[in-house]
Amino acid sequence: xxxxxxxxxxxxFCLLVATANHAFILLRHGLFWDYGGVGWASAVYxxxxxxxxxxxxxxxFVRPRAGVAGTIALITTNVAHNLAVTARYxxxxxxxxxxxxxxxxxxxxxxLFVGATARIAWRGTRSGARRRPASRSxxxxxxxxxxxxxxxxxxxxxxxxxxxxASAFIAGSDASR
Numbered sequence: 001x002x003x004x005x006x007x008x009x010x011x012x013f014c015l016l017v018a019t020a021n022h023a024f025i026l027l028r029h030g031l032f033w034d035y036g037g038v039g040w041a042s043a044v045y046x047x048x049x050x051x052x053x054x055x056x057x058x059x060x061f062v063r064p065r066a067g068v069a070g071t072i073a074l075i076t077t078n079v080a081h082n083l084a085v086t087a088r089y090x091x092x093x094x095x096x097x098x099x100x101x102x103x104x105x106x107x108x109x110x111x112l113f114v115g116a117t118a119r120i121a122w123r124g125t126r127s128g129a130r131r132r133p134a135s136r137s138x139x140x141x142x143x144x145x146x147x148x149x150x151x152x153x154x155x156x157x158x159x160x161x162x163x164x165x166a167s168a169f170i171a172g173s174d175a176s177r
Contacts, residue, residue, distance in 0.1 A: 001123060001124025001125075002124075003120050003124060004064075004120055004121050004122075004123060004124020004125060005124060007117045007121045007124075008060040008061065008064065008067065008068070008121050008124075009060075010113075010117075011057075011060055011067075011071050011117075011121065012057040012058075012060045012061070014110050015053045015054065015056055015057040015060075015071065015074075016053070016054060016057050018049065018053050019049075019050060019053040019054045019057070022046065022047070022049045022050040022053065023050050025046075026047060026050055031047065033047075037089075038085055038089065042081070042085055045081060049074075049078070052074065053074070055070075056070040056071055056074050060121075064121075064124075064125035064126075065122065065125045068118065068121045068122050068125065071114055071121075072114060072115075072118060075107065075110055075111045075114050076111060078107060078111075079104075079107050079108055079111045082104055082107060083099060083104070086098045086099050086104065087099075
């Protein structure tokens with residue numbers, strides 16, 4: 001799905017821009033900077049985004065469904081965290097002014113874009129674990145069980161497409177001759 005790839009590419013680009021921003025901050029201030037006095041959990045979270053953002057960006061192409069889910073979780077927690085920190089540290093009556101900072105607004109905009117395009121991004125992905133088996137007409141229909149008889153392997157067990165050939169072989173071998 002071309003539209004899914006385009007959306008995931010835009011998401012990855014935005015995540016890589018965020019990675020560059022986090023890396024710049026770490027290069028400028030060091031790994032153990034407290035981000036102006038915020039709590040250690042916030043400092044660890046923001047510094048950790050330097051690693052998490054590019055991993056999620058790569059997942060958008062390597063494991064697309066994990067990447068889509070990761071992007072949704074990442075931007076949602078990022079916006080929630082940043083607004084919570086802003087509310088905590090903004091002086092009385094200054095929350096809206098601080099929340100209107102271009103960086104926070106760009107994160108909110110990206111979150112809204114991710115929310116608006118998540119279905120497109122998800123629909124164009126395939127999970128390797130959920131690929132559909134070959135159709136019944138092309139699936140091997142039987143095998144020689146050593147007695148010269150062909151044993152059919154049919155039916156569904158759980159999510160498996162058909163009963164195993166080994167089970168059919170054993171059942172055919174135990175049959176009276």
